[in-house]
Amino acid sequence: MKKISEAVVRRLPIYLRFLNELHVRNIQTVSSRDFGEKLGMNPAQIRKDLNYFGEFGKKGIGYDVPYLIEKIQQILKLDQTNHVALVGAGNLGHALCNYNIYLKSNMKITAVFDDFPEKIGSQINNLIVQPMNELTETVQSQKIRIGIITVPAIEAQNVADAFVKAGIEAILNFAPKIIKVPPEIKVHHADFTTELHSLAYYLD
């Protein structure tokens, strides 16, 4: 398969969410024009993105919604179970764990860790906050491959190192700090402040 750019990979979940909305409304087919209109995107871009993975659309008919959902789920590996570990059971960590109920059953935060003694053993929904010395064992026993960092910036690198040591393959980092990891580990930064700052550029 051709090398897929990160921009394409980042658009696929947006397509998937839109397709799931159509599916809930029992809509069976969608043209790339409708697709583009609803998402505020260029239909040619959507066709090009999907064509990287195969000929999913039919000329004059469009895309079969359930089929495309299945295909995008396979491409994104959302047809597999993806357990996620979160480190930092503070304000943001709580909010993300509370969001768990909106995530599909095969992609959920299944373990949460903190190093503050008073937090260890406390409960967030159905998750019990575990001590950091249980990270590696839990990651391995639950086959966790994705880690989320919600600790203060100054601690983010330590947590990233602990994740790497535990065998995590991808990290979503909410701390405003660039973390260094081996090249085979994929990191996404969810940076609230830089998002706001770059939006400010567009203000009159």
Ligand SMILES: NC(=O)c1ccc[n+]([C@@H]2O[C@H](COP(=O)([O-])OP(=O)(O)OC[C@H]3O[C@@H](n4cnc5c(N)ncnc54)[C@H](O)[C@@H]3O)[C@@H](O)[C@H]2O)c1
């Ligand atoms: N709260 C927000 O709305 C928000 C938004 C965007 C980004 N962030 C970023 O997310 C991070 C967390 O923010 P918060 O408001 O939840 O902070 P918080 O202080 O409420 O929570 C941080 C938690 O991390 C734990 N912790 C600290 N060092 C640790 C370590 N080495 N190992 C394990 N646990 C450790 C602390 O005990 C605490 O429970 C920060 O980097 C912050 O800048 C927060």
